[in-house]
Amino acid sequence: xxxxxxxxxIAPQFVDFQSRIKLSHLTDLILTASGYNADENGFGIRHLHxxxxxxxxxxxxxxxxxxxxxxxxxSIETWVQEVHTLNTIRNYRVYNEQVxxxxxxxxxWVMINLETRRPMELKLLEGIHDFATxxxxxxxxPLKLDAVEDxxxxxxxxxxxxIDINQHVNTVHYLDWMVDSFTLEEHRANSIHxxxxxxxxxxxxxxxxxxxxxxxxQNDFRFEVKANDKTAxxxxxxxxxxxxxxxxxxxxxxxxxLNL
Numbered sequence: 001x002x003x004x005x006x007x008x009x010i011a012p013q014f015v016d017f018q019s020r021i022k023l024s025h026l027t028d029l030i031l032t033a034s035g036y037n038a039d040e041n042g043f044g045i046r047h048l049h050x051x052x053x054x055x056x057x058x059x060x061x062x063x064x065x066x067x068x069x070x071x072x073x074x075s076i077e078t079w080v081q082e083v084h085t086l087n088t089i090r091n092y093r094v095y096n097e098q099v100x101x102x103x104x105x106x107x108x109w110v111m112i113n114l115e116t117r118r119p120m121e122l123k124l125l126e127g128i129h130d131f132a133t134x135x136x137x138x139x140x141x142p143l144k145l146d147a148v149e150d151x152x153x154x155x156x157x158x159x160x161x162x163i164d165i166n167q168h169v170n171t172v173h174y175l176d177w178m179v180d181s182f183t184l185e186e187h188r189a190n191s192i193h194x195x196x197x198x199x200x201x202x203x204x205x206x207x208x209x210x211x212x213x214x215x216x217x218q219n220d221f222r223f224e225v226k227a228n229d230k231t232a233x234x235x236x237x238x239x240x241x242x243x244x245x246x247x248x249x250x251x252x253x254x255x256x257x258l259n260l
Contacts, residue, residue, distance in 0.1 A: 002131050003079040004037030012070045016187070020067040021074075023179055023192055024172035027062065030092050030105055031171060033076040040235040043125045045165075053111050053120055054166050056199070058087065059142035063194045064094070073097050075119075083132045085108060086119045091137035104138035117202065143196040145234035148224035151214040153181050158207045169203040174233050178223050181213050190219060190239040198234045203227040217239075 014025040038044040038055070048054050068074055072207075074094055081089040087110050087220065094103035111120045122128055154177070164170040203209060207227040215221050223235035 002133050003039070003077060004033065004040055004075045005075055006036050007073055007075045008032075009073050010068060011069050015070045017184065018187070019069045021069070023067075023195070024096075024175045026064075026067065026103075027060075027175055028172050029074070030062070030076055030078075030094070031057070033078045033092065034090055034107070034109075037078050038084045041128075042130050043128050043131075048111060048125075049114075051124065052114050053124075053255060054114055055109050056112055056166065057107055057171055058110050058199050059108040059197065060105070060171070061139060061142035061194065061196045062103065062105040062197075063109075063139045064192065066102060067191065068096060068102065074102075075099075079133050079135060080128075080131045081106075081133060081135055083122055083129045083138065085121055085123070088122060088128070088132075091135070092234045093138060101138070106137035106139060106141060108142065111136050139194075142198070143236060145196060145198050145222065145236055147231065148212040148214050148222050148234070151212045152210060153213045154209075154211040156209055158203055158205055158209060160205070162203075163205055167204060171197075171199075174199075174225060174235065177211050177225065178213075178221075178235050178237055181211070181221075181223075189240050193240040194236075194238040196236040199232070200234065201230055201232045203228070 008029045010021050014020055014021060016022050031170050035044055039046070045054060052194060066088060074096060077093040078097070079091055081091050081239060090107050092105040094105070096102050111125070112118060113120055162169050162173050175195070203225070210226045212226070213221060214225040219239040219241065221237045223237070224231060225233035
């Protein structure tokens with residue numbers, strides 16, 4: 001199936017103190033939908049492992065009108081937009097139980113060799129080009145983010161629970177590091193509207209990590225993660241002060257992003 005749609009319940013252990021799904025868990029569900037659809041189409045992780053390869057995400061962007069609450073069900077629609085020599089673009093729509101679009105996401109994926117950690121040409125995946133729909137996402141492509149030179153907010157070492165099947169830090173942990181930089185009061189006053197992330201170098205077990213944060217405009221924050229003094233990740237988070245909608249309602253906000 002070129003387009004896949006998958007339903008997920010929001011369990012209590014995956015929500016925050018306001019009973020809304022955490023950014024990291026929502027992204028985990030989005031990436032899970034990616035895996036399900038790739039498996040359906042014959043180029044999932046298990047197939048790649050037989051080739052000595054795996055998928056890694058290099059860029060990701062997400063915009064949400066609101067974050068649904070515990071016990072709600074959401075469905076995530078996903079499809080491959082384009083397949084290039086070394087990367088593929090995959091898009092997503094997030095729906096609530098009323099089948100209304102509450103969010104959109106887009107991502108760039110690269111197939112790498114498990115031993116060399118170098119990119120591999122996608123022509124090795126026979127038939128993958130047949131799944132390119134050319135259907136764009138509902139949001140602008142992920143931004144290429146500039147360096148954050150100051151604003152150190154945290155330092156720590158990478159531990160067992162930070163790494164995933166690819167033996168590097170899992171995507172969702174970077175998002176947690178961004179979200180954790182805000183106080184509870186700031187989370188009450190503002191919600192997340194958009195994130196952009198650039199993955200630049202792998203972070204692995206026992207690496208020493210430093211997290212930097214700066215606010216370039218009101219509610220527009222930039223992040224950088226360095227591992228052993230080498231840039232590994234850059235992120236952007238745009239927050240909005242508008243309150244969440246009443247129960248069952250949807251907060252509609254006009255996008256003011258330029259197509260960069």
